[in-house]
Amino acid sequence: MSIEVLKKRVIETIDKYAAEIIEIGDSIWSNPELGYKEFKTAKLVESKYDEMGWSYQNKIAITGSKAYLRKKGTGPTVAILGEMDALNVPNHPNYDPTTGGAHACGHNTQIASMLGAGFGLSKSGVIDELDGNVVLAAVPAEEYIDLEYRNSLREKGEISFFGGKQEFISVGAMNDIDISLGNHVGSMDTSEHKMSVGAGTSVGFIGKLVRYIGKEAHAGAAPHKGINALNAAMLGLIGINALRETFKEEDTVRVHPIITKGGDVVNNVPADVRIESYVRAKTVDAMIDANKKVNRALRAGAMAIGAEVEISDMPGYMPKVATDPRLVELLKFDCETLVGANQVNVSARHGTGSTDLGDVSCVMPTASFGNTAATGTLHSRDFKIVDKMLAYVTPAKVSAMMCIDLLCGGASQAKAVLSSFKPIIVKQDYSEFMKKIITS
Numbered sequence: 001m002s003i004e005v006l007k008k009r010v011i012e013t014i015d016k017y018a019a020e021i022i023e024i025g026d027s028i029w030s031n032p033e034l035g036y037k038e039f040k041t042a043k044l045v046e047s048k049y050d051e052m053g054w055s056y057q058n059k060i061a062i063t064g065s066k067a068y069l070r071k072k073g074t075g076p077t078v079a080i081l082g083e084m085d086a087l088n089v090p091n092h093p094n095y096d097p098t099t100g101g102a103h104a105c106g107h108n109t110q111i112a113s114m115l116g117a118g119f120g121l122s123k124s125g126v127i128d129e130l131d132g133n134v135v136l137a138a139v140p141a142e143e144y145i146d147l148e149y150r151n152s153l154r155e156k157g158e159i160s161f162f163g164g165k166q167e168f169i170s171v172g173a174m175n176d177i178d179i180s181l182g183n184h185v186g187s188m189d190t191s192e193h194k195m196s197v198g199a200g201t202s203v204g205f206i207g208k209l210v211r212y213i214g215k216e217a218h219a220g221a222a223p224h225k226g227i228n229a230l231n232a233a234m235l236g237l238i239g240i241n242a243l244r245e246t247f248k249e250e251d252t253v254r255v256h257p258i259i260t261k262g263g264d265v266v267n268n269v270p271a272d273v274r275i276e277s278y279v280r281a282k283t284v285d286a287m288i289d290a291n292k293k294v295n296r297a298l299r300a301g302a303m304a305i306g307a308e309v310e311i312s313d314m315p316g317y318m319p320k321v322a323t324d325p326r327l328v329e330l331l332k333f334d335c336e337t338l339v340g341a342n343q344v345n346v347s348a349r350h351g352t353g354s355t356d357l358g359d360v361s362c363v364m365p366t367a368s369f370g371n372t373a374a375t376g377t378l379h380s381r382d383f384k385i386v387d388k389m390l391a392y393v394t395p396a397k398v399s400a401m402m403c404i405d406l407l408c409g410g411a412s413q414a415k416a417v418l419s420s421f422k423p424i425i426v427k428q429d430y431s432e433f434m435k436k437i438i439t440s
Contacts, residue, residue, distance in 0.1 A: 035141025
């Protein structure tokens, strides 16, 4: 049967499920949860697996799961990735004070479209026409936030890495996957195109928890008896700012610390001050170099005041590898089929944001696409999904169509992509590779 006929069957089936797909996306939007705490979302996702009769594994990286659309067999396996977590944006109108989350990055659309692609491939019967398998992977904790909480999970041995896809790779949940597909919603305020294909690269980063320890004293009566940890922290931050001219332009270094605790009470000399930060850069070597400079500045702030400083460096995300041109062309064609050639942009730029999809791209061929179904700014209080068909349903169609492209006709396209891919990191070596970054 031709690829065109298979795609037509899938598209028609997804259209029949459009109302349910939108309902899933809206339900997750109304119940935002932060990373490694996505228990309601996980329950919803797994209930859909059960309804469809898919075999699945759950509680991967605490809340994650992966469903197989057919029984394991021969041929390549393509994963459709969906991120479950929300952000902490307290001023967002849909912020949940109980969970601390708001879906101001639109990850709810990914889960809806991931499940929608599964509905289309399974209910149409097309999955049985393909020479390989499709896995739906609901992944937690893409947003690298809430660091003290995640560090507590790490200390208890519940996770090794702060990002959900990192943890999936680390525990072997990616071992039986050959190619990964992701998507992301964007804002129509910043693009004239309905869809985009990401062909470029992005920065990686090292994550940091910093604690300055001083000595308490009465801030009015006896400040000379204290050691001001806040002053030490401020000098450390000033030192970082003084370093910025030493970062090379081509390394696209970004350092953006925040003070998460500035002391305990206003009439005491601050003795416990805490900072979180990323040190981002285009390459691993540039990340390591910039991080050494940042640590030197942080220690200098403590030394100047006579405070102590504890610096905990943690593996952040890897720089994203450029997408295989074959995957770019397939995605471009499928997006154009749905929204028109003049509505699809292919971007090969280097981005200065980061994602744990970068880590996936280092261990296997990875492709991503976007849509502009929202208004407002990502990660902001004004972010809102306004075109639900484009946000939830169209990406489901594109993901399903890509699976057909890759796995139809003896999976020739998937095999061609795999034959030319050279991993930056071998999956089984991932954990050790990442840990070495922060000890270099």
